[in-house]
Amino acid sequence: MNILVMKFGGTSVADPEKIQRAADRAIAARRRGQAVVVVVSAPGEMTDELLTLAHRVAPEPEGRELDQLLATGEVVGISLFAMACRARGAAAVSLTGPQAGIEAGGAHTRAQIVRIRTGKILKELRAGRIVTVAGFQGVNPAEDVATLGRGGSDLTAVALASALRTRQVEIFSDVKGVYTADPRLVSEARKLDRITGEEMLELAGAGAQVMQPRSIEVAERFRVAIHVRSAFHPQAGTWIVPKEKNMLEKAYVSALALDKNEVRLNVMDVPDRPGVAAEVLSTLAELHIPVDMIVQSAPSRSGVNDISLMTPRTFAAQAREALAKLARRLGARVDIHDEVAKVSAVGTGFRHHPWVAAKMFEALAAHKINIHMIVASDLRVSCVVDLKHAESALRALHKALGLARKRRPD
Amino acid sequence: MNILVMKFGGTSVADPEKIQRAADRAIAARRRGQAVVVVVSAPGEMTDELLTLAHRVAPEPEGRELDQLLATGEVVGISLFAMACRARGAAAVSLTGPQAGIEAGGAHTRAQIVRIRTGKILKELRAGRIVTVAGFQGVNPAEDVATLGRGGSDLTAVALASALRTRQVEIFSDVKGVYTADPRLVSEARKLDRITGEEMLELAGAGAQVMQPRSIEVAERFRVAIHVRSAFHPQAGTWIVPKEKNMLEKAYVSALALDKNEVRLNVMDVPDRPGVAAEVLSTLAELHIPVDMIVQSAPSRSGVNDISLMTPRTFAAQAREALAKLARRLGARVDIHDEVAKVSAVGTGFRHHPWVAAKMFEALAAHKINIHMIVASDLRVSCVVDLKHAESALRALHKALGLARKRRPD
Numbered sequence: 001m002n003i004l005v006m007k008f009g010g011t012s013v014a015d016p017e018k019i020q021r022a023a024d025r026a027i028a029a030r031r032r033g034q035a036v037v038v039v040v041s042a043p044g045e046m047t048d049e050l051l052t053l054a055h056r057v058a059p060e061p062e063g064r065e066l067d068q069l070l071a072t073g074e075v076v077g078i079s080l081f082a083m084a085c086r087a088r089g090a091a092a093v094s095l096t097g098p099q100a101g102i103e104a105g106g107a108h109t110r111a112q113i114v115r116i117r118t119g120k121i122l123k124e125l126r127a128g129r130i131v132t133v134a135g136f137q138g139v140n141p142a143e144d145v146a147t148l149g150r151g152g153s154d155l156t157a158v159a160l161a162s163a164l165r166t167r168q169v170e171i172f173s174d175v176k177g178v179y180t181a182d183p184r185l186v187s188e189a190r191k192l193d194r195i196t197g198e199e200m201l202e203l204a205g206a207g208a209q210v211m212q213p214r215s216i217e218v219a220e221r222f223r224v225a226i227h228v229r230s231a232f233h234p235q236a237g238t239w240i241v242p243k244e245k246n247m248l249e250k251a252y253v254s255a256l257a258l259d260k261n262e263v264r265l266n267v268m269d270v271p272d273r274p275g276v277a278a279e280v281l282s283t284l285a286e287l288h289i290p291v292d293m294i295v296q297s298a299p300s301r302s303g304v305n306d307i308s309l310m311t312p313r314t315f316a317a318q319a320r321e322a323l324a325k326l327a328r329r330l331g332a333r334v335d336i337h338d339e340v341a342k343v344s345a346v347g348t349g350f351r352h353h354p355w356v357a358a359k360m361f362e363a364l365a366a367h368k369i370n371i372h373m374i375v376a377s378d379l380r381v382s383c384v385v386d387l388k389h390a391e392s393a394l395r396a397l398h399k400a401l402g403l404a405r406k407r408r409p410d
Numbered sequence: 411m412n413i414l415v416m417k418f419g420g421t422s423v424a425d426p427e428k429i430q431r432a433a434d435r436a437i438a439a440r441r442r443g444q445a446v447v448v449v450v451s452a453p454g455e456m457t458d459e460l461l462t463l464a465h466r467v468a469p470e471p472e473g474r475e476l477d478q479l480l481a482t483g484e485v486v487g488i489s490l491f492a493m494a495c496r497a498r499g500a501a502a503v504s505l506t507g508p509q510a511g512i513e514a515g516g517a518h519t520r521a522q523i524v525r526i527r528t529g530k531i532l533k534e535l536r537a538g539r540i541v542t543v544a545g546f547q548g549v550n551p552a553e554d555v556a557t558l559g560r561g562g563s564d565l566t567a568v569a570l571a572s573a574l575r576t577r578q579v580e581i582f583s584d585v586k587g588v589y590t591a592d593p594r595l596v597s598e599a600r601k602l603d604r605i606t607g608e609e610m611l612e613l614a615g616a617g618a619q620v621m622q623p624r625s626i627e628v629a630e631r632f633r634v635a636i637h638v639r640s641a642f643h644p645q646a647g648t649w650i651v652p653k654e655k656n657m658l659e660k661a662y663v664s665a666l667a668l669d670k671n672e673v674r675l676n677v678m679d680v681p682d683r684p685g686v687a688a689e690v691l692s693t694l695a696e697l698h699i700p701v702d703m704i705v706q707s708a709p710s711r712s713g714v715n716d717i718s719l720m721t722p723r724t725f726a727a728q729a730r731e732a733l734a735k736l737a738r739r740l741g742a743r744v745d746i747h748d749e750v751a752k753v754s755a756v757g758t759g760f761r762h763h764p765w766v767a768a769k770m771f772e773a774l775a776a777h778k779i780n781i782h783m784i785v786a787s788d789l790r791v792s793c794v795v796d797l798k799h800a801e802s803a804l805r806a807l808h809k810a811l812g813l814a815r816k817r818r819p820d
Contacts, residue, residue: 016463016466016467019467020467023467050486053426053486053490054489054490054493056426057426057429057430057433057490057493057494057497058493058494058496058497059497060497061493061497062492062493062496064503065489065492065493065496065503065504066489066493068485068488068489068492068504068506069485069486069489069490069493071485072482072485072486075478075479075481075482075485076460076463076479076482078478079464079475079476079478079479080463080464080467080479082475082478083464083467083468083471083472083475083476083479084467084468086468086472086475087467087468087469087470087471093474093475094475094478096478099553099554143509144509
């Protein structure tokens with residue numbers, strides 16, 4: 001059986017007309033002879049609307065009940081999708097996560113897929129039916145519905161592809177693929193034909209919102225190739241492929257990302273003794289506050305350091321308060337810069353090819369854009385600049401790195 | 411264990427504030443020491459909204475998928491309700507129809523409850539939790555969700571009371587109870603303390619929309635008493651009680667009902683031969699068109715009859731077309747009167763006490779209200795009058811029958 005796993009995100013099934021267009025794509029694949037599994041998200045803003053309702057009845061809704069509630073969004077999606085297929089003459093059946101044999105473990109609202117019992121799906125596929133499967137959910141050992149966290153439908157799609165022993169997933173959304181930079185900001189931005197999972201993960205960390213990072217990790221591990229494409233245009237999108245050894249030998253830049261949703265926190269005059277940096281980070285980790293670009297300056301004055309990091313704007317107040325408490329204890333002080341942006345180049349082989357970082361710094365200097373912080377790894381170089389320079393920095397780098405031209409084998 | 415089954419209808423859980431008020435009532439019962447099972451409907455207009463979505467993706471949505479879709483409404487209700495209880499400090503857990511062990515059989519969208527495996531509910535009750543159960547749904551032998559048809563949550567509540575061996579159900583809705591007539595139309599209308607299930611069924615047939623008829627039949631069969639009361643006022647409502655033998659000995663009128671949503675269809679000059687009336691009715695039955703008040707006139711002219719009946723306005727066009735086709739074959743003709751209303755008195759013992767019908771006809775005559783059709787049974791007398799006289803007929807009858815005064819033991 002030639003199985004194709006397709007996944008439609010919330011914007012792709014936001015209204016009845018979009019559901020019908022999505023159904024047409026599933027039916028076309030079925031008529032080409034493929035066995036079709038469609039993972040469907042909650043239509044439109046439904047998950048957010050349910051979440052709002054939950055917070056109106058309970059300030060901190062309990063996990064099991066929140067999962068029971070949120071899981072209904074995807075059930076609405078799969079049943080409408082199956083109806084649309086049937087109305088167009090194609091046999092179809094919808095399966096909730098539990099019905100599809102998706103077994104989940106771990107905490108409610110951020111469960112993991114533990115195993116997929118594919119018997120029911122395979123039976124329906126053999127009967128010639130398009131099978132629509134609710135993303136984002138599974139059944140846990142207590143026989144309750146558990147959800148997989150934001151973007152969990154991507155994870156469902158990748159895990160199903162792996163369990164059904166097909167190696168390809170099509171992810172339909174409102175983006176046409178992965179670009180060398182946000183095409184709304186950089187007019188010469190070019191759609192990539194291919195990118196590795198590792199690079200996608202770096203791009204996600206650098207602020208690009210294309211796919212849920214966990215699903216990319218799982219795809220990488222099980223060697224599932226992901227085709228990210230538009231639900232509204234027929235053209236091919238971008239393939240996210242598992243890393244291949246020979247791709248690592250030369251340096252290249254795949255894409256740029258811009259993140260304007262982070263702030264910079266500085267903890268200044270921290271005593272220069274072992275364990276202090278760890279204390280700073282564990283203070284934030286305990287509160288589940290995400291951080292990026294941790295930089296500790298070399299001690300310039302006698303016995304004190306500065307530690308800087310980036311954290312999402314929504315966590316800024318909480319992070320600042322927690323760090324201020326710690327700083328008082330350490331005799332340090334905290335300040336926050338919120339008029340900043342992070343611009344990153346993602347690719348591979350940067351460690352052995354310093355020309356990438358060098359070109360970036362040159363380009364920013366040529367545009368008189370001051371760099372507040374730099375962090376470089378083998379796969380990513382990120383610079384923090386003033387928020388007002390964010391877009392001009394992105395455009396300058398896109399040009400300097402020659403991203404408008406195709407320069408790597410893909 | 412002293413178990414109380416409560417049921418909250420869609421209007422009683424239409425928004426977060428109403429859900430919180432409903433939760434307060436469940437918690438109050440729990441704190442009085444009762445084990446509380448709460449059957450919850452889909453909040454507000456959610457079922458209708460989902461139905462509209464379904465019809466937008468598919469002209470005739472298939473039953474299984476429609477059930478998969480519609481069942482989500484009640485799941486939203488139970489999870490929000492359980493969250494609200496927990497936020498107020500009361501242990502609570504939500505169970506979908508399948509999780510609650512409600513087994514259903516029969517066709518999708520109008521399934522019947524076959525059995526309830528109460529193990530899971532009892533376990534949660536024993537742990538001290540308020541158990542919220544999704545109304546309107548169960549799991550069928552194919553392990554799919556099946557819904558019980560409109561008003562199915564009432565049925566869930568009554569069936570649960572029976573299965574849990576408690577004999578009382580509280581049905582909370584936006585009505586305060588059962589009245590001698592619609593209080594918006596008759597200012598002297600009085601709330602009844604008690605009414606029998608049989609009378610409630612007649613009232614439902616006569617157009618009063620208080621409870622789903624099937625749930626009243628089930629309550630009658632399993633001798634479950636139903637307390638119909640307001641979700642928004644603390645006062646007692648009306649008890650719908652199983653019939654007791656001694657109540658049948660004298661005649662009384664419990665309440666009036668007015669139905670302005672029916673039209674009258676006449677099939678005229680029907681050949682007076684056996685089986686023709688049956689043909690008329692089976693034509694409508696095949697199309698699942700409801701009928702009431704079937705009257706066949708005695709043959710006045712040589713060999714022909716007139717057959718009249720009432721049918722809901724929404725079915726009028728379909729019924730007329732079907733009957734016109736039949737009439738052509740029989741050499742008869744069909745006409746329709748849509749400016750009519752049906753006013754009914756419901757009670758018991760009418761057969762042996764013709765004063766009830768007599769008083770009604772007198773009262774209408776005194777107000778110069780012409781009666782187009784009359785049908786009388788032991789439990790109901792219905793008259794069809796001009797639509798423009800509907801409210802004045804109701805008020806005249808309420809007065810003539812002395813319903814503002816309490817005149818029966820209840």
